[in-house]
Amino acid sequence: MTDRGTVRGQxxxxxxxxxxxxxxTFMAESxxxxxxKGCGHGHVLRKLNDAMVRxxxxxxxxxxxxxxxxxxxxDSLFSLPHTVHTTHGxxxxxxxGIELADAVLADSRLKTIVMxxxxxxxxxLLHLVNAALLNVDVTVILxxxxxxxxxxxxxxxxxxxxxxxxxxxxxxxxPPLDVCGLMTGSNAGFVARKLATDPDLGDTIxxxxxxxxxxxxxxxxxxxxxxxxxxxxxxxxLRGIVESHGQSLxxxxxxxxxxxxxxxYSGKFPPNGEKAGGRGDGFILRKFNATLDRRFxxxxxxxxxxxxxxxxxxxxxxxxxxxxxxxxxxxxxxTQGTGFSLAEVCLDPSVVEYTGIDSPDAxxxxxxxxxAQLTAGGIFGRCRPDTLVVCDADVRIPDSPGTIVRPAxxxxxxxxxxxxxxxxFALGRLGLFPSSAFIEAxxxxxxxxxxxxxxxxxxxxxxxxxxxxx
Ligand code: SF4
Ligand SMILES: [Mg+2]
Numbered sequence: 113m114t115d116r117g118t119v120r121g122q123x124x125x126x127x128x129x130x131x132x133x134x135x136x137t138f139m140a141e142s143x144x145x146x147x148x149k150g151c152g153h154g155h156v157l158r159k160l161n162d163a164m165v166r167x168x169x170x171x172x173x174x175x176x177x178x179x180x181x182x183x184x185x186x187d188s189l190f191s192l193p194h195t196v197h198t199t200h201g202x203x204x205x206x207x208x209g210i211e212l213a214d215a216v217l218a219d220s221r222l223k224t225i226v227m228x229x230x231x232x233x234x235x236x237l238l239h240l241v242n243a244a245l246l247n248v249d250v251t252v253i254l255x256x257x258x259x260x261x262x263x264x265x266x267x268x269x270x271x272x273x274x275x276x277x278x279x280x281x282x283x284x285x286x287p288p289l290d291v292c293g294l295m296t297g298s299n300a301g302f303v304a305r306k307l308a309t310d311p312d313l314g315d316t317i318x319x320x321x322x323x324x325x326x327x328x329x330x331x332x333x334x335x336x337x338x339x340x341x342x343x344x345x346x347x348x349x350l351r352g353i354v355e356s357h358g359q360s361l362x363x364x365x366x367x368x369x370x371x372x373x374x375x376x377y378s379g380k381f382p383p384n385g386e387k388a389g390g391r392g393d394g395f396i397l398r399k400f401n402a403t404l405d406r407r408f409x410x411x412x413x414x415x416x417x418x419x420x421x422x423x424x425x426x427x428x429x430x431x432x433x434x435x436x437x438x439x440x441x442x443x444x445x446x447t448q449g450t451g452f453s454l455a456e457v458c459l460d461p462s463v464v465e466y467t468g469i470d471s472p473d474a475x476x477x478x479x480x481x482x483x484a485q486l487t488a489g490g491i492f493g494r495c496r497p498d499t500l501v502v503c504d505a506d507v508r509i510p511d512s513p514g515t516i517v518r519p520a521x522x523x524x525x526x527x528x529x530x531x532x533x534x535x536x537f538a539l540g541r542l543g544l545f546p547s548s549a550f551i552e553a554x555x556x557x558x559x560x561x562x563x564x565x566x567x568x569x570x571x572x573x574x575x576x577x578x579x580x581x582x
Contacts, residue, residue, distance in 0.1 A: 119322045120249055121173035121223025138164050138171055140191040150340070152308035152333025153183050156255055160225070163318035164193075175210050175224045179203035179232035182261045182335075186227045201236025203228050204243050204252055211248040215374025216381075223321060226252040230270035231260040233291060237269075240291070244298035244326045246373045251320045252328040254291065255308075257335035265338025272353050276342040288357055292364050295328050301368030302327035305354070305361050308334070309347050316363060325372040399552065402434040402545035408459045409469035410538075411491055413482025414531045416444055416453045420478060423531040424455030427539075430553035431459050434545035439464040443485075452485035459544060471496055474538055475514065477503035478521055478530040502538045504530060517541075519572045529565065536569035 139161050145154040164174065171192035178187045180200035187195035198206045207224045214222040233240060233254050243250050259277045260266040267277040267284055270291070274283040295303045302323040304316050308331050320327035332350050334340050345353075354361055371379075381395065410427070414420035421442045428438040439458045445451040458464045471494045477483050483503070486492065487510055495501060495514030503509050504521040525533030532554070540547050547569075555562035 150336035179228040181229040204239040244300040414478035
């Protein structure tokens with residue numbers, strides 16, 4: 113049993129043998145196990161339940177994530193913790209997402225536990241590797257019964273040599289994956305391989321849950337329906353099968369100097385948005401108020417290598433600083449450094465649920481390559497009379513019903529800043545949110561550039577610098 117300090121998801125006070133909420137079991141009181149007689153899953157779930165109670169976890173701070181397969185029925189048996197039933201092989205990815213959201217957006221107190229079979233682990237193996245490399249505070253309990261049980265007993269990457277399954281009727285010819293070795297090689301801080309019948313399985317699961325970072329327990333067990341009869345197996349021979357493949361049992365790795373991802377992330381990007389040293393930029397905080405009260409679509413066209421898409425990203429950042437939601441879609445040829453570069457930005461006081469722009473509210477044309485691509489896409493024909501088209505003075509575009517202004521973007525700002533300058537100019541006219549928000553967004557990246565754009569865009573906004581003649 114663990115003697116580690118406070119565990120995530122753990123409540124701080126309570127009576128012996130119960131959680132502080134008086135919880136004696138996380139499972140539904142009257143649940144009957146849905147598994148075949150003798151199946152190892154029920155045994156593992158009871159040990160998991162015991163471990164959670166003994167750790168005095170607060171059920172409201174526990175998230176149980178299950179995979180597809182017989183073990184995926186686990187979530188319906190646990191009535192108190194949060195449960196998430198996911199797609200085949202992806203449970204660890206979902207759990208990683210839950211942990212990252214908890215670490216970045218919330219109070220980083222959730223304990224997230226994955227229940228996955230060997231079939232699911234095989235399908236989504238890289239999700240386990242990724243979670244181990246990240247060192248997110250996720251515990252994976254991998255129930256390895258050497259085959260796909262729910263779908264009829266097919267061979268898995270974990271099946272032992274000579275194992276008879278519905279897809280290897282003459283015996284498996286491929287050696288089994290050593291998932292514990294893979295996890296250790298992925299820098300997992302706690303790795304164990306246990307038999308479902310081990311008396312101390314509950315202790316090992318508790319230690320894995322208490323480990324502050326990624327942990328995995330592979331539990332070797334029997335599928336009585338498809339594994340036992342075909343292979344003349346009983347629980348007592350599982351140890352011999354494991355050892356015959358050179359795989360060890362017990363706690364194989366425990367303890368690591370690596371910081372848990374959420375803790376490391378919070379140190380680098382503190383939630384108050386202040387820089388924590390180095391290049392950490394913190395969060396985007398709302399500092400301005402937008403006047404925009406409807407969805408607004410802006411299309412930006414320019415040349416590859418001229419920072420068109422980063423200008424659009426700066427626009428989105430300024431919008432977020434003004435309390436708006438935004439989306440950005442980019443397009444460019446497969447070759448990154450030649451040809452056109454496009455960005456479509458939707459701004460909205462509400463969540464952006466549709467990222468397409470059927471009729472643009474504003475169009476920025478920063479170069480000939482951008483104009484050609486926008487023309488090919490029919491953008492100019494889809495403008496309305498109230499659509500603001502800001503086009504470089506030397507770039508040709510077709511007739512459009514939009515309101516066209518033609519400042520000398522490239523000469524004023526330079527080719528690589530023409531799109532950024534055009535946006536500053538356009539925002540001054542459109543008044544979607546304070547122009548100072550856009551300048552502030554530029555300043556977060558480059559203070560000198562912000563000064564240049566602010567000064568030149570302000571002068572460009574005077575009427576004599578523009579012309580509405582296409
Ligand atoms: S098919 Fe196998 S894994 Fe599924 S419940 Fe039955 S014994 Fe368990
Ligand atoms: Mg299985």
